[in-house]
Amino acid sequence: MGVGKSTVGQLLAERLGVGYRDTDDDIVAEQGRSIAEIFVDEGESFFRALEKQAVRRAVAEHRGVLALGGGAILDEDTRALLAGQRVVHLSMDVEEAVRRTGLSTARPLLAVNPRRQWRELMEARRHLYEEVATAVVSTDARSPEEVTRAVLDAVELKQARAARQ
DSSP: OOSOHHHHHHHHHHHHTOOEEEHHHHHHHHHTSOHHHHHHHHOHHHHHHHHHHHHHHHHHHOOSEEEOOTTGGGSHHHHHHHTTSOOEEEEOOHHHHHHHHTTOTTSGGGSSSHHHHHHHHHHHHHHHHHHHOSEEEEOTTOOHHHHHHHHHHHHHHHHHHHHHO
């Protein structure tokens, strides 16, 4: 949340000359309401089911840069689907999250004590992100352009290593 996946994803797609797609946007378009409204009206488990379907559909249909919501990785089937794909985990620390988003309550999972909840979410999820990530790129104190360059460098480095092996 607040790591810059949409901005960096769009910049990355432009640099690579491919399309950009965000599964959160797919869900909002399909449901005709915001993620926060879905959480409030239907609950997290309902949203996660929508998210799982959106990711499955997007991976099958889209050949460009695909951005996933931060909780998509919680689903075991989604993690299996991402295995073998080029996956970049954009990371940041809590201080950077505060600076960027103020940890606003507009984010449903951060409604009460957002700083603590953000830390707990990251502690619970970080190993899952890293499990499927081809590369991990820190966004702390970097502009979107700098993060985009770091993503390209990280992916190119991994590809070069794999080719040598």
